[in-house]
């Protein structure tokens with residue numbers, strides 16, 4: 001019997017030149033959290049995202065959110081408004097700072113933070129003498145959030161926005177790169193993301209001074225002295241020069257990666273739109289998604305599970321959409337402003353295999369399995 005290989009949800013996809021940069025790091029002995037690949041990778045990202053931003057590459061997306069909160073002065077007792085429909089890493093750094101997350105549900109056009117609920121939450125917290133210190137909004141699955149509306153509210157109440165663009169490198173909003181739409185943005189290069197350094201992240205900052213401050217905090221906050229002197233608590237969050245080498249190779253193929261992910265989405269949409277109980281999230285006018293993961297919305301939890309389990313039997317990985325943070329045991333006591341949207345998406349939605357390295361053979365195999373499901 002022919003054994004079929006496992007199809008993953010989203011697996012690393014090397015471009016070919018990564019190893020040259022890594023070898024160079026070895027040959028020159030820059031095996032450290034600094035060196036030419038770190039600077040080179042930062043330059044590559046700066047050119048790619050544009051908008052005059054300065055980028056600091058760090059050890060993870062999570063670390064980047066942590067440093068962003070630190071830069072904004074979020075500390076013990078503060079409240080931070082965070083999109084509920086996301087991966088837990090968007091919210092965990094709020095707790096690292098001793099601050100309190102308040103979760104905001106989504107709207108149905110982009111599945112991201114509802115501007116309406118955001119404003120409601122801000123007013124409620126102000127009435128309770130707890131003006132939020134920051135907002136964390138997320139471009140989930142690569143789909144930009146409604147930045148114009150979110151930024152307008154944030155500006156009106158003078159609250160800074162951290163843009164969690166971990167899943168959205170290559171996405172744009174009215175031709176501006178996701179990650180550059182507010183004061184601070186973050187990226188992730190974890191193994192499952194659109195490009196990867198195995199593990200890694202970046203903080204996108206408005207200017208050189210902010211970047212330097214982020215690097216200072218991420219490299220143990222050493223004061224300018226011949227001995228080791230510290231006046232601030234530091235972190236060990238800088239990206240290694242070896243991993244930044246992988247990042248340089250990956251940046252050379254980012255456009256291909258976005259194209260391949262979008263092709264997956266188009267394939268699934270064309271082939272599965274014929275089913276009356278499967279829907280796709282469309283891009284609103286001016287929104288461009290990298291389609292990091294192709295998500296389908298079925299008519300019920302039962303249909304969702306039927307598809308997921310049938311794929312699993314054939315060793316094909318799919319995954320329910322993110323379980324909202326306000327439903328997570330770890331955040332059970334958190335205040336939340338919900339409208340049922342993210343809970344419904346979690347119940348009925350499924351991420352299909354979406355790697356940029358899927359072959360047509362893989363895609364056809366996935367489709368064949370789904371089309372054999374009875375009563376779909």
Ligand SMILES: *Cc1c(COP(=O)(O)O)cnc(C)c1O
Nearest residue numbers: 060061062087089090166188190
């Ligand atoms: C992956 C991810 C993160 C965290 O990035 P890491 O590099 O894995 O720490 C944060 N937010 C979202 C939405 C993510 O998908």
